Amino acid sequence: MSDLKPSSRRKAKPQITASLSPKPARQPKPVDKATVLEIFRRFEAANPHPEGELEYVNSYTLLVAVLLSAQSTDVGVNKATRALFPIADTPEKMLALGEEGVRERVKTLNYFNTKAKNVIAMSKRLVEEFGGEVPRSMEALTTLPGVGRKTASVVMNIAFRIPHIAVDTHIFRVANRIPFVNTKTPLETQGPLEKLVPDEFKLHAHHWLILHGRYICKARVPECARCLINDLCRYPAKTL
Template structure:
C-alpha cells in the first residue's frame, strides 16, 4: 500500500499577518465584482452567481435590475419575465423560481427588507451559508468569509489551512485571520485566486506572497521562468 504524501505544514501566525498586510497594501479597499445597487440586488446577484461567472451575471442583471430592484418589483416582473432576463445564466429556471420565492418571503417575513442576520438570510429559498455570508460581508460590512472554489484553493495552497471542502473552510479561516484584516479577507482571497493563484496555471512569478507560500509546485513554476525572487528576473 502506497503511503500518502505528508501535507505541507501550514504557515505560522506571523506569516498569516504578513500575507494579509501585503494584500491590504496592494488593494486597500477591495470591492465585489458583482454589480448591484442595494442589498436586495446584491442578494439576487449572489444567488444567481452559483455555477456562473460574475461577468455572465452582470450581463444579465444589467437588463434585470432597471426593471426589478426591489422584491415588490420582482414579483411584478414575474417568473416568466425574470427567466427571460437571466436565460443566459446556468440553471436559470431553478434560479428564477428561487428569486421569486425569496422575494415573496422577504415581503411576508421581513417587510420587504433584506435581514441583517446570517440565520434569517438562510431561511430564504436558494440562500445557503455562502450566499448569506457574502451579503453580510458586502452589504452590511460584517466580517465573514464566504468560501468559494477560489478561496478554498488559495487557503489550501499557501497553506493557511488543511480542509477537504469549501464548507468546512470558513470557520478555521475566520478564526485564523487577524481581526484587522477580516472584513476584506474574503475579497482579497477571491481576487488572488481569480487572477493570480489560478487553478491550472498559477502565476507565481507575479505573486506578491510567493516568498511566503509553501505550495509544492511553486518552485518549479518559478524556476521555469528563471525567477530567483518574487517579481524579479534572474540576472543573466
C-alpha cells in the first residue's frame, strides 16, 4: 500500500526511450584523394578495358540503344535492338521504318510508345539539322528529343571517348556508399564525381562504377565479401 495520501498522488509522466525514436545513422565522410586513387587502381587492375553491355554498331545505334534503356534493362534492350538495328542503323533508315515499325520492334520495353516516338523525332532532327550524324557535344545532344544529360554523357564517353560519368541508380548508390560524395540525387552527383575521379581513370570510371553497382554493390544486399575495395569502403551496413 502506498504511503502517499490520495490528495498528494501524482500521475507518472510517460517515459520516452531512445528506442522509440532512434536517430538516423550518420553518413560517413567521403574518402580522401589517396583512397579514391587506390580504388580506381584496383578497378583498373581487375578490368583494364571495361565495356558497356548495350549492343550497338555505330554512334547512332548507341544513341538509340541508350535512349531505349530508360527504365529497362540492358538485356531487354539488346533483345529488342537485335531485330531493329539490322534494318535501321542510320537515321534515314529509321525514318523509312517509321514510328509504327519501331514500336513493333521495341514493344517489349517499358514506355515503348514514347520511346518509339522519340526515336523517330530524334532521327528526324539528326537528318534535318546535323546531316544524319550524331553531334559530338553535350549541348547539341541534349537538344534532341528524348535525350537528357545522362544519355548524352554515355554517348560522349563511349562513342567519342570524351570522358563523362553518366550517373544512373547504380553509380549514384555506389558513389554514396563508398562514399565518394554525399548527394541526394543522381543529377547533383555527376559534377562532383567527375571532378573527383583522377584524369587517368575518367574514361573508364563510368563502366567500372556501373558494373560494380550492378554485380557487387547491389541495392538490397551488397556482396561485400566479393568486393575488391571492401577494406577502403566506409559503408556502415556491410555484409562481411
